[in-house]
Amino acid sequence: MWWLGLFFERLSLDIVERRSVAPDAALALCDRHFVLDATDAARARGIAPGMKRAAAQALVPSLPLLERDPNMERRTLESVAAWMQQFTPSVSLQSDLAFEAFDDAPSPCGLLAEVAPSLRYFGGFRALFARVRDGLRSLGYRVRIGAAPTASAAWLLARHRDASFASQTRLGQRVGALPARLLARTRAQRELLDSIDVRQVRDLLALPRAAIARRLGSALLDELDRALGRLPEPRRWFEAPAEFDLRIELLANVEHAETLVFAARRLLDPMTGWLAARHAATRSFALHAEHDEHDDTRLEIRLADPSRDPERLLGLLREKLAVTRLPQAAHALRLRCEDIVALPDGNGELFPAPGAAHENLRRLAERLQARLGPGHVQRLRLVADHRPEAAYRIEPIDASGLALQRKPPGSLPGASESKASAPDPSRPDASPLPESLPLASLPRPLWLLDRPIALAERNNRPWWHSPLRLLAGPERIEGGWWDDSLTQRDYFIAEDEAHALYWIYRDRTATDGRRGWFVQGRFG
C-alpha cells in the first residue's frame, strides 16, 4: 500500500479565486464574523486571517468580503477527486479541520489516494508525485502532499508539511516526530495536549494508553493506531459521475466573451481529468454563459476526432469565444460534456491517421470552422446536371471525414473517383478523364459568377467594359424543364480587348427587346 494524502490548505480561498475573471484580485473570505483567509493582494493591504469582519471592512472599505460556502467546497473536492481518478481508481474524500483557528466545523478538505498499483505506469513515485502536484496547481489549488504506507499517516504528514514522505521501515519514526496537535480534533484536546506538555506524537505514545483514552478519547488513539498500521483502515471510495457538469459563479460580470477564456480554462482542466479517469475522450461539449435577464449563451464545440487534450480543447474554445458576442454580461459559466467515447491510453489516436499532414489539416479545418462557422469550410462536388449552375454543389466539410475519404451518396462517378483509385503519378496522363464527360462541349471556366450578369450589346456584339470577341461556340444547353427552371442557352467563349476570356451565353427564351447576353464565368 502506498498512499498519497492531499491536503488543500486554503480550499475555501482557492474556490473563490477560481471564480475570479482576473488573477491577483484582492478579496477576503469570511466565516460568519471572522476573516477566514485573504488573497496575497488583500494581505498586502493589512488583512489577516482571524481578524474581525468589521475590522477588515474598516481597514479596506472597498475590499470584497465573501462568505464561505461549505456545499461548494464539497462539490469542488468531488470534482478534484474525479480528476485524481486519472491516476488511480482508489480515491477517497478526507474530512478534517481545515483551519485550526475555527473549531468544530468538520468538512472535507482533502483527498486520499492509494497509488501503489499505478506507480510503474506513471514512471515511479517521484514522477507521479510531480504530475499530481503540477496538475493540481494548474487547476488553481494550493495543496500539500504527504505519502506513507497508511492513509492516516499520509494525511498527518500532508497536514504537517508539503512533500513529507514516510517509508514502511521508518513509519513509526516519522509519525513519532510529528506534532501531537495534528491529532487533536477539538480545541479542548489541543489545550490538554499543551497543558501536559506533549509536543510530539512520540511523547503521546510514551504515556499509558488507558490514561490517554480516558482524557483524550479513544478516537484519537484509534487514529494513531491506524497511522502506525496497527488497525485496518476501511475507506469509502469516491465514484465519478457519469457526465460532466461543472458551473462556476463569476466574481465579476463579464461583457466580452473573450474575457471568459481565463475562467473557461478552470472548467476545462477538471473536464479533461474526468475524461482521463474514465479512459474516454469527448466529441463535443458545451459552454454555457449565464445571463441575468437573457437565455444562456450556448457555445457548442465539435471536434473532428475525439480528444481530451486540454490545449487543443482550449484552443477551439478560444477561437469560438473570439467571435462570440454576448447579449448581456455573463455572471456564471457552466461546462457540460455528455458526448464521450472510449479512448484507450497510450496512443491517443482513435483512427490510425494516414499521415501527420492530414492530421494537421483536420485540426486546421476544425479550428477554421470554430471561428468562421462550420459552413465556411467547404469542398466541391460534381452533380450530374446539364445546367452549368447546377452541375456542382458546395458542401460544408465534415472535418472527421477529411482523411478518411468518405464520399457522400449522390456524388457523380466522375473525375475525382477514377483518380482516387489510380493515383499513380508515374503513368503519363493515367486516363484521369471521366467517361461521362460530354466531349463535344466547350471548355468550362474556372470561375463561376454568383449569378449571370446581363451584358449590353453594341454593334451587334456583346459588350463588357470593352467589345467582346466570340472565340468559340455556340454550345447549346437546354434543360431544367422538369423543375420549372427552363434553360435554353447558347454558350460562347469570348475575349475582351485585354485578352481575358469570358464564358457568356445568349438566353434563347429572352422575349423582350434585349438580346439576352449574359456573362456567367471567367476563365481564371
Added chain:
Amino acid sequence: MSSPLPSAVWQASRIGHAAVQALPSGFAALDAELPGAGWPAGMLTELISRESGIGELRLLVPLLRRLTRERRFVVVLGPPQTPYAPALADHGIDLDYLLIVQAPHAADRLWAVEQTLKSSGFGALLAWLPQPRTRPEHLRRMQLAAHGTQGPVFLFRSLEAQFDASPAPLRLLLLPRAEQRLSVQILKRRGPVVADPIVIDLPRPLSSIRLRSHGPAETAAPMPMQTIPGAAAEASPQETKPARSAESAVR
C-alpha cells in the same frame, strides 16, 4: 570549381537554387527563371494581376493537378468567385483534395491565412488577400509562418500591390495575352533581375487534349468549335493553333 562559400549562401549573380525546395510549375520557360526551378515551398509567392479571371488560376493548374493526385490538400482561401467544379475536374484536379475556405471579413481572412500556414498540413495554399487591409507587417507575419511549411504559398493581390514593399521572396506580375497565353513578369526573385516577361501557354482542359490526340489528322481543330459567322476572321488563329503547348504543360 570549388567555391569556398557553403551552398546555403546565395550569391546575387546567380539564381538562388540552393536551399529552395520547389515544385515544378509545369512550364519549362517559367521553371528556368524561378529559383529552385519551380514554385518555391516554405515561402510566399505573390501573384499580382489586374483582376481575377485572366489566367492566374490556369497558371497553377499543373501544380494543383499534381498535388491533388498525390493526395495532398490544396487550401483555397477567400476566392473572389466560386471555383467551378466541372472545370477543375476537366483539368484533372481531384476535388476531394480541394478545401475551400470562405472568410468574408478581412481580419478573419488574414487570421485564417496565418492559421493555415502554421498548421503546415497543406500541399499548397492559394489565398486572396483583402488588398486595403493587408499591411506589410501582415505579410511579414505570413512569411515567418510560411517558413518551414512543405507547400508553396500563393498570395493573389491586385495591381496596386506591385508598388508596395513586400517581404515575399518571389513576386510575379501577370498579364493576359492573346491566344490563351499569359505574360509572367518577375518583379522580384532571389537572383538577377529579369527584364523581359515570360510568355507561357495556359493549359487547356484535358478533354480538349484528348480530342486532339484522337483526331484523324494533325491539322484537326484543338477544340470542337463552330465558327461564328460574324467573327470568323477574328477567331481563325484560335482554331488553327495546334495545342502542342497545352500538351507540354501536362507533362
